[in-house]
Amino acid sequence: MSLSRRELLRSAVLIPAAGALAACATPAGTAPSASAPAAGVKSAANPLGIAEDKPFELVIFDGGLGDKYFTDIHQPVFAKNHAKVQIKHTATKEIAKTLQPRFAAGNPPEIVHNSGANAMDLGALAQDGQMFDLTPLLDAPSWDDPKVKVRDTISAAALEVGSFDGKFSVLPYTQGVYGIWYSRKVFEENGWQADPKTWDEFVALCETIKKSGKMAPFTYAGKHPQYMYEPMLTHAAKIGGIEVLKNIDNLADGAWTQEAVIASATGWAEVGAKYLMQGTAGLDHVQTQTAQNKYKVAMLPCGVWLENEQKSSTPEGFDYAVFPLPDMTGSDAMPYGTVHAKPGENFFISAKSANPLGGAEFLRAMLAKEAASKFVQMVNVPSVVKGATDGLQLTPGLTSATKMLSAAGDNTTFYRFREWYLPMHDELAAATGQLMNGKLTVAQWSERMNKKAADLKSDSSVKKYSRA
Structure with missing residues (x-):
């Protein structure tokens, strides 16, 4: 059987x-x-x-x-x-x-x-x-x-x-606590804006870094695309409110075609098409993080453990810092400074x-x-x-992350499907990697995730959990 x-x-x-x-x-x-x-x-x-x-x-x-x-x-x-x-x-x-x-x-x-x-x-x-x-x-x-x-x-x-x-x-x-990590030293030396408040400012920052020829603007752990779906889902909640993630967690019909989800995926797919460090798809988290320590790439999304994980390869004076996701639209439901804190x-x-x-x-x-x-x-x-x-007395990276979390106050987000439905995580990681590398369109990515959610919802052998 x-x-x-x-x-x-x-x-x-x-x-x-x-x-x-x-x-x-x-x-x-x-x-x-x-x-x-x-x-x-x-x-x-x-x-x-x-x-x-x-x-x-x-x-x-x-x-x-x-x-x-x-x-x-x-x-x-x-x-x-x-x-x-x-x-x-x-x-x-x-x-x-x-x-x-x-x-x-x-x-x-x-x-x-x-x-x-x-x-x-x-x-x-x-x-x-x-x-x-x-x-x-x-x-x-x-x-x-x-x-x-x-x-x-x-x-x-x-x-x-x-x-x-x-x-x-x-x-x-x-x-x-999650955000976009960078070297304060690099940004200060080059006069790059370290806290873009809007998506247009973030894209302009990527363009400025790219045109400088000094390093790639952005990377993520290509072999572990959950590092990329994290900011994508956080942005979706920021645009449309926490209900966006609750719908995803609750396997709601059409959760992956919510307007906020599509808007976020579209924005990040643009970053994937224009600003990724070459070879990102074939690298794991340590390799991409080490590339940042070697000044080959400016920014990457990660959790607060990054500074400790990279302590053996981080050059003196690198000065880790982190900023929250910028506003993606002019009418985001959650304010600037909202962070994924789980x-x-x-x-x-x-x-x-x-x-x-x-x-x-x-x-x-x-x-x-x-x-x-x-x-x-x-x-x-x-x-x-x-x-x-x-x-x-906290380290530079932890100090930056702690300040970011404190500034967020109650404006925090998280999702629970990764613990509740591991196959959803597996599917989303794979699909997001393909989206960022141009092998899926946003529509195809969304359709694939809606199908996975529907399959889990209809599978009587899978215990269902609910988030109010």
């Missing part, structure tokens, strides 16, 4: 050589429940009642953040209360490829830092009951103050983004792991203010922990 995406997740993709899982998928909307782990003796230092003689495992995405934050910050903070607990940790750039066989075999690690281009499908994991309910963590006393619950120490946005059907299952640890770098606990409570206690330690503040200092990325940046 033919297999749906969810069935593939449970069978062909996940089945180890030794055997197979059930032939049919769990019906959409239900999930096999894992027996709740029994807590041990609870105390002020151990409010979740974890076993001090029981080890647990953590698998970290080896990307822009590396794993030094675990060995040098989080593990020592955790050890203050749980010195005897043994932790095994590994790092990989291929989260899904590495862990899918283990989930199928029933021996997943306790903690997964689910990030990167090969992240696991959170929507499918939630549907299958593979993620531990973190509500006990939220209701536990915080690491720093027993009178304050964990839920009150993190941002409301983190609580929203980490919830699936009202159940908090994923801890997004960083406060993501908590990210997701951590979840495997419900079927041997020691999920141990993993949850480690997340509680990660949310200690000491752990969060030192994390921010090490990786130059904001945390969802309230007050984590208080009193810190």
